[in-house]
Amino acid sequence: MNQIYQHFRHEERQFIDQVVEWKENVLNQYSPKLTDFLDPREQEIVSSVIGEHIDVKVSFSGGVEDTERKRAFLYPDYYQVSEEDFKLALFEVQYASKFITLQHRQVLGSLMSLGLKRSKFGDIRFHNDTVHFICATEISEYLSANFKEIGRAKISLKEIDSYQFIPNKEEVQEMVTTVSSLRLDVVGAAIYNLSRQKIQPLITNGHVKVNWKVVDSASFECQDGDTLSIRGYGRSKLTSVEGRTKKDRVRIVVRKQK
Template sequence: MQEVYQHFRKEEQPFIDSAQSWITQAEETYTPYLTDFLDPRQQYILEMLVGKKGEIHVQFYGGYEAAERKRAIICPEYFSPAQSDFEMELTEVVYPSKFVSLTHGKILGTLIGTGMKRELFGDILSDGTRWQFLLASNIASYVHAQVTKIGKVSVRLESRTYTDLITPIDDWTIVHDTVSSLRLDTVIAAIYNISRQRAKELVSSGKVKLNWSVFERPDFELGLLDIVSIRGYGRIQIRAIEGKSKKDKWRVEFGVLYK
């Protein structure tokens, strides 16, 4: 395992161990293995681990083409998963949209408040008025029964077919930039045009999430497909690392959401 670990971060070792056990199970039983929802970085790691094993492959699906969070099926080469094999359900939040508004954070907080782990929920989508989310189908009826309010707003959760999927607002801007390093604070400062000191303060005060978890290390080196959320500013994704410039700076393709 050490030779595998060296290609990834120390913090990612528990996920690597889990992923290796899923792969082994698929190889030894020669049957498909379905994971929970994975973030883009986890999908990348799993794809690298499966690699070119020959006898098994991995497929991802998150409910729609541009989904961030996806479930994976690790399966023998002969098996070609159907959408239904990913066992997820689309849910709409029905609420008095003329009078109140909802936010991604409030919806996610309420869903986690049901006692279900984050990995059982996929993307949360909005077209500006309507809100929908994906979740593992085996917890759908429980979550629907539990959630009657989001904050102070009375809501009802209803299952939808995939033909009812809203087109989410996609405000991602593609930015090609050079940065002196891939440190978390350096990237935040460069993208949002703020000082390194200000970026450090945002990280150390708990206002930054890396791959959906609060992260307080400004010197942390970002990697491919990491997603950084900065309260009050927006989100950054490392889309591609394109190598070094003549001035020894990293050339990076970022996806940026401006608040």
């Protein structure tokens, strides 16, 4: 286990232990395991834990090819995986789009207000007035019967096929900069062109996430591969840390949402 732990942060150990338990259950019971939706960091951990294991394999699906959030399917090596194994439902939100504008946080907040966990939902996408989302099929009937409002707006759901789902058109730009340290407030300030005085309250108030988890400590140490997001400022990925310059600053390469 220590070999696995050393590649990840201490706070990720609980999830690593959960993945190990899933793997052991597949091995011992000779039956597959379907997880809830995982963020990309969790998917990376699952892939690392399962690794090149001879007897247990893993596949991921989020409903369409370019989704961010996906369910993992762990299975014995002899099992033939199909898309049906992932048990996914895709919906379009129908509403009075001429009079109402919906935002991601409103849609997700209304879904969560039904008493459902975030892990039961995959990607939520917008294009013009169209809103699509993906969920686990085990909650699809409940949603169809109970998801009737977003805020004060009356809505209804229409199930759609995967080819109809809004494609991911996210544009990113690469930037290279230097920072005095890899503290979260320092790195975030450099990426988003903010002062440390401005970014620190965003961090302490829970508006900043690293690898899809809220981090409220400005001194949190960033690493290669970390994904950062600041509410209202977008998302970026620290693709590489390239050592120190002659002036003893750290050179970083970042991919940032346009």
